[in-house]
Amino acid sequence: MNVGIVCYPTYGGSGVLATELGIALSKKGHKVHFISSSLPARLNTYYANIHFHEVRNLQYPLFEYTPYETALASKIVDVMTYEKLDVLHVHYAVPHASAAFMTKQILKTKGIHIPVITTLHGTDITLVGNDPSYAPVVEFSINMSDGVTAVSNSLKTDTLYRFNINKEIEVIYNFIDKTKFKREYNPELKKLFGEEDDIFLVHVSNFRPVKRIMDVIKTWEILNHENPKIKLLMIGDGPERQKAEDYCRDGKCGSIHFLGRRDGIGKLLSICDVFLMPSAKESFGLAALEAMACGVPVVSSDIGGIPEVNIQGKTGYVCGLGDVESMAKGVNAIIKDKATWEEFSQNCIAFADTFDINEVVPLYEQYYQRVINQSVKDLD
Numbered sequence: 001m002n003v004g005i006v007c008y009p010t011y012g013g014s015g016v017l018a019t020e021l022g023i024a025l026s027k028k029g030h031k032v033h034f035i036s037s038s039l040p041a042r043l044n045t046y047y048a049n050i051h052f053h054e055v056r057n058l059q060y061p062l063f064e065y066t067p068y069e070t071a072l073a074s075k076i077v078d079v080m081t082y083e084k085l086d087v088l089h090v091h092y093a094v095p096h097a098s099a100a101f102m103t104k105q106i107l108k109t110k111g112i113h114i115p116v117i118t119t120l121h122g123t124d125i126t127l128v129g130n131d132p133s134y135a136p137v138v139e140f141s142i143n144m145s146d147g148v149t150a151v152s153n154s155l156k157t158d159t160l161y162r163f164n165i166n167k168e169i170e171v172i173y174n175f176i177d178k179t180k181f182k183r184e185y186n187p188e189l190k191k192l193f194g195e196e197d198d199i200f201l202v203h204v205s206n207f208r209p210v211k212r213i214m215d216v217i218k219t220w221e222i223l224n225h226e227n228p229k230i231k232l233l234m235i236g237d238g239p240e241r242q243k244a245e246d247y248c249r250d251g252k253c254g255s256i257h258f259l260g261r262r263d264g265i266g267k268l269l270s271i272c273d274v275f276l277m278p279s280a281k282e283s284f285g286l287a288a289l290e291a292m293a294c295g296v297p298v299v300s301s302d303i304g305g306i307p308e309v310n311i312q313g314k315t316g317y318v319c320g321l322g323d324v325e326s327m328a329k330g331v332n333a334i335i336k337d338k339a340t341w342e343e344f345s346q347n348c349i350a351f352a353d354t355f356d357i358n359e360v361v362p363l364y365e366q367y368y369q370r371v372i373n374q375s376v377k378d379l380d
Contacts, residue, residue, distance in 0.1 A: 001031070004089065037055050081110065097142060175357045270294045
């Protein structure tokens, strides 16, 4: 197949999934065209069958806000016209699904048809798409897509509750590449941040407000007060990082390491003992799944699709939103007994195997073909 993929180029879950999916498809012989405002973060080397098309915005004094959606639609039209795509897969509804609809209308005037699949990732539905400024367009664009997928059952339920959707939504879970995320314990790496007998908590995110960064730090404070050997690695960057660092600059957070954005975080995850995810909104919890693949149990909020990934009492514990006391108790229940931690760690690895890229990517291939076939029938 000749597949177009539209995504955000950032470290967020939608961009990560889109990029890893495109890479996996290319390795299976499909031709993949990424269309985005800049090179996707995880597309950091060369791959056969992968092409990148940059969307360029016109800088013009009349535009207070440059019309990215228009530029994106124009770029998709260009790629479709000359590369003859079989299917266009857009990730994150805003503004990609609406740009795809505009693209379809333009291409119709040229006698060209392109089936569009929209994948919903979370905040495009529960936060941005739910805003009255965007909701009508989001609902319309989803309904005008030829196929719609969601990354969890929770997100599918949310979408059907918030919008009047007349399309069947296929749930295809997020996935991980087990060659990149596996337990590879490295004591020398651990020594860069502490001692061999230290206990490491870890959080990975884009540090947006919905990730509740201060809940991570408050959970660590409770635990560190009881046991100073408990350290915390904060991996990622975003708008809440400055607030968190300012809070720590009076010297009371000496055991917290802010590491910023990192590639190849599997090695860092592998030296850690518990992953913290106190998110206020999370359609799936890809970062938690990546940690689990590295044998790291998870203590999380019970929001959205997280309980579909973090299984209560088996791979970790889920707690009420903002309940840092319960999160600290969950961490203690895991780390205070070595046999318990090892049981949870093995459960994490086994459960993460069910989300392996080799299991999930064929589901996307089958769905692509189904949508393409149905699109051909509809034209007849």
